[in-house]
Amino acid sequence: MNEKMIKTAIMGFGTVGSGVYEIIRDKSFAGETGDEIEVKYILDIRDFDDDEIKPMLTKNFEDILNDDEVNIAAEVMGGLHPAYEFTKQLLEKGKSVVTSNKELVATYGRELLETAQKNNALYMFEASVGGGIPVIRPMTVCTKANNITAIAGILNGTTNYILNEMFKKGKDFNDALADAQAKGYAEKNPAADIEGHDACRKLAILSSMAWGKVVNYNDIPTSGITDISLRDVAYVEKLSSVIKLIGYAMMNDEGKVYASVSPMIVPGENILSDVNGVFNAVMIRGNYLGDLVFYGKGAGKLPTASAVVADILDCSRHIGAKKHNIIWEETDEKIIADANEQTMTFLVRCRDNAQNIEKVFGDIEFVPVYDDETAFLVKDIKRGRLNAGLEKINGVIHALGVLDIR
Ligand code: HSE
Numbered sequence: 001m002n003e004k005m006i007k008t009a010i011m012g013f014g015t016v017g018s019g020v021y022e023i024i025r026d027k028s029f030a031g032e033t034g035d036e037i038e039v040k041y042i043l044d045i046r047d048f049d050d051d052e053i054k055p056m057l058t059k060n061f062e063d064i065l066n067d068d069e070v071n072i073a074a075e076v077m078g079g080l081h082p083a084y085e086f087t088k089q090l091l092e093k094g095k096s097v098v099t100s101n102k103e104l105v106a107t108y109g110r111e112l113l114e115t116a117q118k119n120n121a122l123y124m125f126e127a128s129v130g131g132g133i134p135v136i137r138p139m140t141v142c143t144k145a146n147n148i149t150a151i152a153g154i155l156n157g158t159t160n161y162i163l164n165e166m167f168k169k170g171k172d173f174n175d176a177l178a179d180a181q182a183k184g185y186a187e188k189n190p191a192a193d194i195e196g197h198d199a200c201r202k203l204a205i206l207s208s209m210a211w212g213k214v215v216n217y218n219d220i221p222t223s224g225i226t227d228i229s230l231r232d233v234a235y236v237e238k239l240s241s242v243i244k245l246i247g248y249a250m251m252n253d254e255g256k257v258y259a260s261v262s263p264m265i266v267p268g269e270n271i272l273s274d275v276n277g278v279f280n281a282v283m284i285r286g287n288y289l290g291d292l293v294f295y296g297k298g299a300g301k302l303p304t305a306s307a308v309v310a311d312i313l314d315c316s317r318h319i320g321a322k323k324h325n326i327i328w329e330e331t332d333e334k335i336i337a338d339a340n341e342q343t344m345t346f347l348v349r350c351r352d353n354a355q356n357i358e359k360v361f362g363d364i365e366f367v368p369v370y371d372d373e374t375a376f377l378v379k380d381i382k383r384g385r386l387n388a389g390l391e392k393i394n395g396v397i398h399a400l401g402v403l404d405i406r
Contacts, residue, residue, distance in 0.1 A: 006316040009041040009064040011086060012077030013048065013057075015184045016100050016127070019305025020074050021053065024312075035316045037309075040070055043077075061086055065093060072315045074308050075099040078188065084108050091115040091123060096319075098311035100127035100304055106201035110214045110328040117327075122318060124311035129202040130280045131157065132303030133296035134310075139209045139284070140326055146286025148210035152248040152405050153282035154275050155202040155261075157299030158186045158193035159225050159245040163263075164276045167233055167242055173226075185278050185299040195224035196245060196261045203247035203261055206282065208328045210249070211257070211335060219336040220249075222261040227398060234369050235347060236400075239377075240268045244275070246403055256337035264403045265347055272403070283405065340384030345402040348386075349375045351395025360389045373397065 008024070010017050024037050041064050042056045061082075064070055073090050075097055077083050083104050087097045092115060099105065105112075105125045116123040126136045130153075139148075154160050158180045165176035177194065180186050185193075192198045197217075204217035225245055236243050244266045249259040266273040271293060275281040280298025285291050297303035350357070351373050358364065367375040373395075378386065383401075390396050 004035045006035045006037045006072060006312075006319075007040040007067075007069045008037060008312055009043060009070050009073040010039055011043040011061075011064070011073055011075045011083075013042050013044040013046070013053070014076065014078070014188075015301045016304050016308065017042070017044075017074070017076040019301035020076060020308050023302065023305050023309045035313075037312060037316065040067070065089055070095065071319060072096045072098065072312050074312060075101055075104070076308060077101070078103070080104055080107060087112055087123070088115060091119055091121050094119045094121050096122040096124070096315040098124045098127075098308055098315060100125070100308055102128040102198065102201040102205060106204045106217050109205065109208065110330055113326055113328060122315050124314060125205070126311050127304050127307035129155065129205050130282055130294065130296065131298040131300060132307050133280060133282065133294050133298060134307070135206070135282050135294045136209060138292075138294070139206070143284060143286050143289060143292065146288050148251075148284060148286055150248070150250040150285040150405060151203070151206050151210055151282065152246060152250075152272070152403065153203075153206075154244050154272055154280050155199040155247045155282070155298070156193055156196075156245055157278035157280060157297070158190065159196075159199070160275065160280065160298070161185060161278050162194070163225060163228070163243055163245070166228070166230060167237070168276075170230065170233075173228070180278075183278070184301050194226050196222040197224075199245055199247045200261045203249060203259065206247075207249045207257065207259060207335075209326070210284070212327060212329060213335050214328045214330050215249075215257075215259070215335055219334060220259045220261060221339050223263070225263045228263050231349075231370065232400065235349070235367055235375050236265050238367060238369060239265065239347070241265045241402075242268070242273050243400065244272055244403075246272070248403070248405070250405075252337055254337070257335050258337050258339060258342045260339060262401065264401050266403045270403060270405070285405075340387070341382060343380050343382050345377060345379045345404065346381065346386055346399045347375060347377055347402065348390070348393075348399045349373055349397040350393050351397070352393045357393060360392045377402075
């Protein structure tokens with residue numbers, strides 16, 4: 001056996017787990033790191049009829065936990081339980097864990113980072129945000145001299161794929177979703193994608209990274225793309241814009257953060273308007289750096305698996321000398337600001353008449369497309385005031401905010 005053989009376990013042999021296995025099998029890392037990586041266990045409750053992986057398969061987590069040869073595990077099973085219990089026990093034994101599981105990182109990240117720290121192990125989660133795009137590591141290392149003042153991004157590949165198909169091909173929402181599922185982009189339960197929860201967890205992780213404090217994803221107002229229709233597409237095209245599911249977090253003058261995940265109108269001149277298909281993009285604004293944009297494949301088997309394998313390699317280089325530089329403080333004071341106080345421009349669709357709308361909102365700009373409804377832009381209004389105004393309007397369909405990250 002090679003002296004520097006690193007033995008790993010893959011926990012979960014789904015889309016990402018099988019990608020991790022294939023990358024490790026097909027690529028020799030010895031020349032690059034001095035170490036060779038070998039998959040010793042593949043943990044899954046299912047049976048697989050594949051001779052190649054049979055010798056590695058186990059249904060018993062204790063095999064991994066109690067094997068002193070295994071010091072790095074990839075948790076790519078998804079979901080909170082038993083992923084949390086497995087990760088915690090491994091870290092307590094001083095084994096490092098890498099993961100693509102954003103739900104787990106967003107929910108138990110602070111505790112698991114602390115457990116890793118205490119036990120001289122690493123907990124790494126590059127693949128949890130933006131699939132194959134390096135964003136966690138740059139935030140841990142490269143942007144550290146900055147105060148981060150804003151994050152805005154397209155954080156979910158499935159919804160970006162769907163919206164793109166609707167805009168570019170006039171496709172129906174359900175057909176585009178089925179297509180994204182077939183391509184392996186969607187979560188097991190696609191509700192997490194289309195209702196915005198997946199993007200919300202990723203935004204919570206990025207915000208915790210940016211401000212060093214736990215940002216609870218339940219505090220981030222979240223809405224998905226299920227009620228976006230081809231009529232919205234028609235209005236937004238008239239504004240030379242597109243609709244994207246945007247996660248943003250922006251620090252206000254009081255040091256609190258306006259955060260939300262929602263479908264937003266992105267003007268054509270904004271770089272995020274050009275992020276198409278399964279691609280994600282994350283914009284990070286630093287006080288010295290200005291704006292930095294990370295762009296790449298945000299979902300899919302091999303892009304995501306490549307980020308998991310990169311974390312395994314990083315762990316392997318740090319065996320015996322482990323020190324985390326990620327600390328998320330738990331604070332009583334909420335970092336998320338009241339969204340009602342945020343000023344924004346909105347496109348409103350309703351079935352009321354122009355006179356009544358102008359009586360409520362004053363100076364507005366109508367966007368005429370369909371005869372059986374009315375659409376208008378109301379500019380620079382606090383969200384709280386908008387909502388109060390919408391109460392007085394008849395037949396409100398919905399309001400979409402316009403992304404303005406000047
Ligand atoms: N379902 C997720 C997406 C996978 O579509 O972005 C990557 O986290």
